Structure formats: structure tokens, C-alpha cells
Amino acid sequence: MRSRPPQPLDAGSAEPKFSNCVGKNDEVRDDGRYKLTYVAYSSAPPEQHPEAVRKVRAMIEQQGFKIDGYRETIDGKVDTVLDASQESSRYLVTVETTTGGLLLFLVKTPCLMPPTPSPTSH
Numbered sequence: 001m002r003s004r005p006p007q008p009l010d011a012g013s014a015e016p017k018f019s020n021c022v023g024k025n026d027e028v029r030d031d032g033r034y035k036l037t038y039v040a041y042s043s044a045p046p047e048q049h050p051e052a053v054r055k056v057r058a059m060i061e062q063q064g065f066k067i068d069g070y071r072e073t074i075d076g077k078v079d080t081v082l083d084a085s086q087e088s089s090r091y092l093v094t095v096e097t098t099t100g101g102l103l104l105f106l107v108k109t110p111c112l113m114p115p116t117p118s119p120t121s122h
Contacts, residue, residue, distance in 0.1 A: 009105065013041040021111035032114040042103040046078040049097050053080040056095050056105075060084050065093060 021033040044052060050072040057067060061084075069083035080103070082095040090110035098104050 009040045009042050013039075015039045033111050034114070035111055036107075036109045038107045040105045041098075042105070044103050046097060046101055049078050049080040049103050052103060053082045053095050056093075057082055057084075060086075060093055064088060065091075 015038070017037045017039070018034045019037070020028045021035055022028055042052070053070075053072065057070065061067065063086070065084040065086045067082070067084050069081055071079065071081050073079055078097060080095065080097045082093070084093045085091070086093075092106075092108040094104070094106040096104050
């Protein structure tokens, strides 16, 4: 029996969420700093989740991410979790099977500054 190719991310599920950067003493600067949490889902059937998580793991390891947590099953049932971090960028990545059977993809950034306009030449 051939397995079906993994499902792409569901187009309407992507949700970027921006929030203020909060310092360790609850301070917030008014200079545009922000954190981004980006969430998307795939409706791939649960039996495809382990393969998808393995592919994401291989890809992000090549990009210098450290695997902080990983599993494919619990008690023989598909229940994927991949948690990874990259020290140089301080990005966090999570991929996991949700209670509703979807595959969640989540990326969190550290505090970022908005882009600055480039100088115009005269």
C-alpha cells in the first residue's frame, strides 16, 4: 500500500500574531519592537504526522536548530511533538499533533525591530 504525499499547510489557517516586547522588569519600549508568533495548520491525516515531523526535523537541523524535544507516538498512537530552538537567532519552532487531529506548525521570534527605511540617493 502506497502512502499518500503529505498535505500542504491549509491556506486559510496561517495566523501571524504580533505582540510587544516585554523586558524582564515588565518594561515596554515605544520604538516599534515586537515579537512574532506565526501559526499554521495542516489537515494531513494523523498517520502522516510522523513523516512530516521527521522531514521538518531534518530540514531545521540543517539550519542549525537544536532539537529540544521529539516524539512520534504515545502508547502506539500518533502524537507527534517537535520542539526546536536556534541559539544564533533565538527562534523557536514547534510542530505537533493537536487534540483535534490537525498538525500544528508554530514559529516564535525573539524581539525584533521594524525595518528602517533605506536612505534615498539624490
